[in-house]
Amino acid sequence: MTDHHNIAAVAAHRLPRVRRVVPRDLWDALAKGVDDFKAMPTHAVFLCVIYPIAGLVIARAALGYNVLPLIYPLAAGFALVGPLAAIGVYELSRRREQGLDFDWSHAFDLLHAASFRAILALALFLLALFGLWIGAAHAIYVFYFGYAEPASMESFVRDVLTTEAGHGLIVTGNLVGFLFALGAFVVSVVSFPLLIDRNISATAAAATSIKVVLRNPLTMALWGLTVACMLLVASLPLFVGLAVAIPVLGHATWHLYRKAVVADLPPREPHEYERKGRRYAADFPAALFPVFEKDVRN
Numbered sequence: 001m002t003d004h005h006n007i008a009a010v011a012a013h014r015l016p017r018v019r020r021v022v023p024r025d026l027w028d029a030l031a032k033g034v035d036d037f038k039a040m041p042t043h044a045v046f047l048c049v050i051y052p053i054a055g056l057v058i059a060r061a062a063l064g065y066n067v068l069p070l071i072y073p074l075a076a077g078f079a080l081v082g083p084l085a086a087i088g089v090y091e092l093s094r095r096r097e098q099g100l101d102f103d104w105s106h107a108f109d110l111l112h113a114a115s116f117r118a119i120l121a122l123a124l125f126l127l128a129l130f131g132l133w134i135g136a137a138h139a140i141y142v143f144y145f146g147y148a149e150p151a152s153m154e155s156f157v158r159d160v161l162t163t164e165a166g167h168g169l170i171v172t173g174n175l176v177g178f179l180f181a182l183g184a185f186v187v188s189v190v191s192f193p194l195l196i197d198r199n200i201s202a203t204a205a206a207a208t209s210i211k212v213v214l215r216n217p218l219t220m221a222l223w224g225l226t227v228a229c230m231l232l233v234a235s236l237p238l239f240v241g242l243a244v245a246i247p248v249l250g251h252a253t254w255h256l257y258r259k260a261v262v263a264d265l266p267p268r269e270p271h272e273y274e275r276k277g278r279r280y281a282a283d284f285p286a287a288l289f290p291v292f293e294k295d296v297r298n
Helices: 002-014 023-039 041-048 050-064 068-085 087-097 104-112 116-145 153-162 164-188 191-197 202-215 217-235 242-260 290-297
Strands: none
Touching: 023 041, 023 087, 023 217, 023 242, 068 087, 068 116, 068 153, 068 164, 068 191, 068 217, 068 242, 087 104, 087 191, 087 242, 116 164, 116 191, 116 202, 153 164, 164 191, 164 202, 164 217, 191 202, 191 242, 202 217, 217 242
16 A cells, blocks of 8 residues: 555656646737747648548538538537647747747657657547547437437427427537536646657646646636637638637647646657758659668668
């Protein structure tokens, strides 16, 4: 029993300290996020263009396979995996803050970082949570409406809005969805920026994120509501607004992390690698295999 207590104490000691943040800090983080986006608009949109495209493709696939009940859960579930779309944005904000070159290509430096495995582990957790949410949403629909598919969008909307089963679906679905979103938010609110900035494990980063929420429950609740509202508004015009909302929120999240977490852990070790020069068509497909390039140069 003593050994377990010692292990827990060491693990807690290694977690970075967290600060108290107030609503004013949220607005300041958003303002800095907008400023970062203005300084790097092309980079941020490039990084996040896959996000609205993915939304359109998923919605189209849903319509094509007549799984209308999953369109709303898919759109709402984007909030669970939103931090993944902003990983490169965090890196650009970090580089700009440190006065480093923030060319868009540096957003992919994380692929070479020692923390990449921890980032990947946390990303897989969020993707698994997203899959569980979609499964739960489908089960809730089946509970209220059975396995019969809606005949059309009009009939589906009418059944949801005007029937007792539809009202039950709305209440239960949103309640369960809130629990999923709360879990994802608590675990990931500052964990990805922390992994990008410091040498820390995925478990410790998630624990620090939980620690930030417990230290600032009301402020973090306000931040979660702000994020949800921005994502909802950005999703209305066929998800296109997400190309702006995601990078702004990503930059803002980086600055919120800097306000909430004390930088008392060793920084992430820089990984310097040779920037490849201009590519030529004749290099394909050898350019896909760097080991061959190294052998040729040697």
